[in-house]
Amino acid sequence: MGGQVTVRPGAPRGRARGENRARMERLERGLGRRGGPRPRSWSVAPGCLGRETGKRRARPREREREKGAVFAGAGAQQSAGSAGPRSGDSGAGRDSVSATLDAFVRFTRPHTVLGTAISVTSVSLLAARNTADFNLSLLAALATALCAALSANVSIVGLNQLYDVEIDRVNKPYLPLASGEFSAGQGAWIVGASGALGLGIALASGSKPLALTVAASLLLGVFYSADLPLLRWKRYPVLAATCILSVRAVIVQLGFFAHARRALALASGDQVAPLARDLGGSLGLVFGTGFMVLFSVAIALFKDLPDVEGDEGAGIRTLSVAFGQQFVFRACGALLTAAYATAILVGLFCCTHWWTRLVTVGCHAALGATLAARTRTCDLESPSSLYEFYMFIWKLFYAEYVLLPFIR
Structure with a gap:
């Protein structure tokens, strides 16, 4: 508000008030003639109403009002200067975490994660021969299988994205590597960590069927996606279909079924039966x-x-x-x-x-x-x-x- 604002006093209420105001004007300005009120020019400075040469002083009530406005403005600036940035930083931090989480979910390809979770659960429950088999041993085996399988699933789909960045920029630009939300290094770290976690869980469980299932799935994932000599089988329709059906149709069915049956046999003190005998029944x-x-x-x-x-x-x-x-x-x-x-x-x-x-x-x-x-x-x-x-x-x-x- 650096310019001047012209303020015209309102019309006098009655002749007496007008004469008094005119008299005040003459006294203040030393004018030797009668006249009505003249227009006044006021300049507004930060914090007060200042008077130019020949201008009247701001009234006390106006000064008080301006002072209140200045203190209110100063308080607002102080609030914006202190609490404001912290609130903004907090909001930006929440937005950043939310964006990273959203990108990670897209990186995992949720439809494959859901497919893996449902298939492992279904096949594990299929291993129960009667209602007595629905016990804590079966649930523990299922939980272990889910953790290992889902970790391996993230590694497999992530590896495919690492080698398909240029293709995904055309076909699937919403994926985080193709869109640039994740760097290649971040993607490689997720792939390596999730693969190691899945295989580690399987080995720590002591279940040979589970360990072989996870290892075979990870290996076929490398064959399917990795751009290495004799690999990247996705370029060849027959080999690509073989990889997918081997994991989804054979390895998942037989491996997790055998893992669940093994857990039930150990819990009941029975001898672990060969998978071929279980298949027949x-x-x-x-x-x-x-x-x-x-x-x-x-x-x-x-x-x-x-x-x-x-x-x-x-x-x-x-x-x-x-x-x-x-x-x-x-x-x-x-x-x-x-x-x-x-x-x-x-x-x-x-x-x-x-x-x-x-x-x-x-x-x-x-x-x-x-x-x-x-x-x-x-x-x-x-x-x-x-x-x-x-x-x-x-x-x-x-x-x-x-x-x-x-x-x-």
Whole structure:
């Protein structure tokens, strides 16, 4: 407020007041003529109303009001200068932690984490032969398996992102390495730490099935992603599908089932039976392995459909690049349809209880019908539509593991 503000006094209330004011003016200014009030010019300085030459002094009430305003302003500045930065720093710190946590969640690929958690839980519960087997030993084995498997899962998907930064900038720019939220060094640290943690938990448990399962999964993850001689199998459709189905359909089913059965046997004092003998007595495990082979191949093929542009630019010859999206889409649909048809037949002719038969047949028929309806509405020309359908397949994958313990 460095300029001058002209203030005109209000009109006098009555003749007497006007004459008094005029008299005061003459006395103050030494004017020898009568006249009405003249305009006055006031300058406002920080903290007070100052008077220019020939200007009247600010009234006490005005000075008091200005003083209060100055002290209020000074208090506000002091508050802003002291408490303000601390509040801002605290808010910025919270925002930074929240952003880092959000980036880490995206780095872990939550749909794969959820898939691993559900599959390990389902297969472990499938190992229970009767209600007496649902005990603390089984829960402890499940908790150990989950910690090891989820840590290994983060390492595997993180390794793939480390080697796919340039591709992900086209296909998945929201991932933290592609977007620059995480550096390559930070990503490598997370991959190494989570892999070591998963393998360490498995070895510390003393369970050979769990240790072999985690080690084999990590090794196949390296084969799939690492850009090293004879590796990076994701460039070759057959090898890529083999990696995915080996982990999702075979290693997960057999390894975690054997780990849970071992824990139950040790808890009851029984001898640990060979896995081959357990396989013969578990309809759910045999069916689940076959079903997941078909499902995992479909996931391995379909995952590349939304990424044709980036894969083609990077020289990765996926089936979607080599044969076209329509061919791969129809092939995936045929595999999934065959899987659900097989599940319905198993429910009708192999389940021994009426209620397990009802759940198996009814739920798989409903899921198959939902799949057929979604297939008709998917737009092959839209990457977003293809990605939504891909995530829908993962939801079917989750649902199957929920149903698997009912197949007996």
